[in-house]
Amino acid sequence: MKKPDTKRLKAMDRLLLWHPFTRMREWVDSDPIVIERGEGSYLIDTEGRRYIDGVASLWTNVHGHRKAEIDRAIIRQLKKIGHSTLLGLANVPSILLSEKLVNIAPKGLKRVFFSDNGSTAVEVALKMAFGYWQKKGHAGKKTFLAFTGAYHGDTTGGMSVGEIDLFVEKYRPLLFKTFRAPYPYCYRCVINKTYPGCGLACLDELEKTLKRHHGEIAACIIEPLIEGAAGMVVSPPGFLKGVRRLTKRYGVFLIADEVATGFGRTGRMFAVQREKVAPDFLCLAKGITGGYMPLAATLTTEKVYSAFLGTSKNPDAFYHGHTYTGNPLGCAAAMANIKIFGKEMVLENLKPKIKLLKQLLKDFWELKSVGDVRQCGLMAGVELVKDKRTKEPYPARLRMGGRVSLEAKKRGLIIRPLGDTIVIMPPLSITGGELEKLARIVYDSIKKATEA
Numbered sequence: 001m002k003k004p005d006t007k008r009l010k011a012m013d014r015l016l017l018w019h020p021f022t023r024m025r026e027w028v029d030s031d032p033i034v035i036e037r038g039e040g041s042y043l044i045d046t047e048g049r050r051y052i053d054g055v056a057s058l059w060t061n062v063h064g065h066r067k068a069e070i071d072r073a074i075i076r077q078l079k080k081i082g083h084s085t086l087l088g089l090a091n092v093p094s095i096l097l098s099e100k101l102v103n104i105a106p107k108g109l110k111r112v113f114f115s116d117n118g119s120t121a122v123e124v125a126l127k128m129a130f131g132y133w134q135k136k137g138h139a140g141k142k143t144f145l146a147f148t149g150a151y152h153g154d155t156t157g158g159m160s161v162g163e164i165d166l167f168v169e170k171y172r173p174l175l176f177k178t179f180r181a182p183y184p185y186c187y188r189c190v191i192n193k194t195y196p197g198c199g200l201a202c203l204d205e206l207e208k209t210l211k212r213h214h215g216e217i218a219a220c221i222i223e224p225l226i227e228g229a230a231g232m233v234v235s236p237p238g239f240l241k242g243v244r245r246l247t248k249r250y251g252v253f254l255i256a257d258e259v260a261t262g263f264g265r266t267g268r269m270f271a272v273q274r275e276k277v278a279p280d281f282l283c284l285a286k287g288i289t290g291g292y293m294p295l296a297a298t299l300t301t302e303k304v305y306s307a308f309l310g311t312s313k314n315p316d317a318f319y320h321g322h323t324y325t326g327n328p329l330g331c332a333a334a335m336a337n338i339k340i341f342g343k344e345m346v347l348e349n350l351k352p353k354i355k356l357l358k359q360l361l362k363d364f365w366e367l368k369s370v371g372d373v374r375q376c377g378l379m380a381g382v383e384l385v386k387d388k389r390t391k392e393p394y395p396a397r398l399r400m401g402g403r404v405s406l407e408a409k410k411r412g413l414i415i416r417p418l419g420d421t422i423v424i425m426p427p428l429s430i431t432g433g434e435l436e437k438l439a440r441i442v443y444d445s446i447k448k449a450t451e452a
């Protein structure tokens with residue numbers, strides 16, 4: 001096979017591409033890694049250098065790269081058809097995948113609406129929830145309730161319910177009104193309480209808003225158990241269950257955005273299952289295809305679905321859809337992904353890895369710059385601070401998180417920080433040995449960057 005001309009590729013990248021969430025002024029002066037191949041937990045660049053994929057290719061990869069079963073499933077499907085539309089036609093893989101999704105989802109979620117990314121999975125849930133109340137004669141229920149620090153994607157609806165200032169501040173004039181309740185970021189509690197003495201006082205805040213405004217609220221949207229983009233903010237046990245109890249009490253739908261947490265990330269197939277919560281909507285993307293193809297699904301109940309049927313005289317529809325909805329290649333990959341969970345007992349085998357990560361993270365507390373260490377399943381965040389005692393952050397201009405990931409690259413590990421929180425989120429298939437290596441590199445990189 002002809003070796004790619006790395007120098008030329010890099011020059012062309014600088015000239016032609018616009019990278020997401022990237023300061024391009026800095027990018028064009030940097031020396032990017034050009035990925036050519038993957039293998040298990042490793043990414044391999046055009047020069048043949050190997051890196052541990054420490055963020056699972058942005059939280060998507062589940063069973064490793066070049067997983068034989070998923071490769072084969074896509075190729076097998078490709079020999080039949082690459083794409084056909086779900087508008088006015090059905091296709092085989094989307095039907096079979098829906099059955100599998102409904103089988104593994106929390107009870108009550110019996111309808112599957114396909115789209116192609118996490119943001120669209122969220123938009124669909126928001127529009128269905130909104131539409132439901134309009135059709136049921138509750139015209140006042142036209143706003144949403146979301147949490148502090150939330151991230152639900154980059155489309156306008158997703159940004160409206162999201163709250164990361166750096167991402168959405170400039171676009172406020174485009175966004176719709178959203179009520180905001182405190183997410184339990186216990187290291188920096190929004191309402192200045194201390195866990196567990198607080199008795200989850202943040203739920204009282206949520207109840208206050210629900211009590212006063214439930215007549216205006218269509219749905220409450222949450223990242224269950226852990227807010228990813230906020231910096232791997234783990235909520236204490238019982239919080240999610242409390243949110244479900246209160247939303248039910250006040251007649252507000254619950255949308256579980258499991259785009260990041262779905263497919264085993266938290267140790268269960270879905271995070272809501274940890275607290276035996278059944279939401280009204282479940283948004284899935286990232287890991288659904290094992291990290292292979294852009295595919296997403298929004299699952300909901302027959303109650304919501306039937307509100308969009310209309311009558312035999314006046315048939316109605318959910319007037320929403322995306323061109324690649326139910327793409328057969330994506331659905332074939334997703335089926336293979338789910339099958340592997342059963343065949344290889346992925347969730348059972350994950351338990352010792354979660355324990356090992358917990359053990360490895362213990363050492364991090366001794367580092368001078370580590371303020372907080374948070375873990376939920378095989379997702380972890382290490383928050384760096386300038387002053388451990390006062391929790392004072394590093395000045396933003398130091399880009400401490402970025403420095404740590406640069407050090408990690410030199411040591412053969414790809415990680416991507418969220419501000420000054422170092423994210424650890426490898427493929428679920430990572431071996432114990434690889435996980436130890438990863439943790440060692442992160443530790444050394446933090447030490448090098450912060451003590452330089």
Ligand SMILES: *Cc1c(COP(=O)(O)O)cnc(C)c1O
Nearest residue numbers: 117118119151152153228259260
């Ligand atoms: C990544 C993410 C999204 C957005 O998904 P995209 O595929 O990037 O549009 C939405 N919600 C959560 C919780 C996410 O982590």
